[in-house]
Amino acid sequence: MRYKVAIFDLDNCLLDARSVGALFEPAFEAIRQANHGTLAPEVLEQAIEQCWFTAFDLVAERFGFSDGMRDAGLQQFRRMRVTSAIQGYPDIALLPRVAMRRYLVTSGFRHLQESKITALGIRPWFDHVLIDDVDEATDAPAHSRGKLAVFRRILELEGCQPSEVLVIGDNPLSELGAGRALGATTVQTVRPGVTAWDLADHRVTGLGELLELLSKEAGATHPGTA
16 A cells, blocks of 8 residues: 555544534633624624634634634633543544554644543554644744644654655645645545535545545555455
């Protein structure tokens, strides 16, 4: 198989972001209270909806949050932790069958994302777990921020070429866009609520289809093998 490294996203790839239930509501309410007419109510609710799919800093930038709205959200998100067990998508147990070096790269607030990973119990299935931390990104140089910078570090660490890397996730604004910019092969997980992205190299509904895709690739690489 030509692929040596698989880079997985977390939210809406392995875990339904909404599985944390009402955990985000204090942040959403704080943002609403700080809005003061900056965004029309319907646009504000669209922005809040996007927080389930995209890191908060990107949502705030995309929708033009005021400094007060951004700070209100940041204060709440920084406090959040998942403190009880949560369930990933039903096919998450297939992860160990992806037979290559596996990375988990997730964007968000470090303590919140780490608490999700701990609650899921999936850390042992990855060679490395890397957090693209919203707070750390605020003060970092532009070239060192975001998933593209993380992916480039993975290439250096693994000593491989972009063509040898799979990037698996749901979000064109995050991991899929970064994977495409890198020159890696992108696989979009079109979970419920995720909009299909035409520019992804492949689209799957879950990890079972990902394994089928890899099996076909392996067969094409080594024709005649059983």
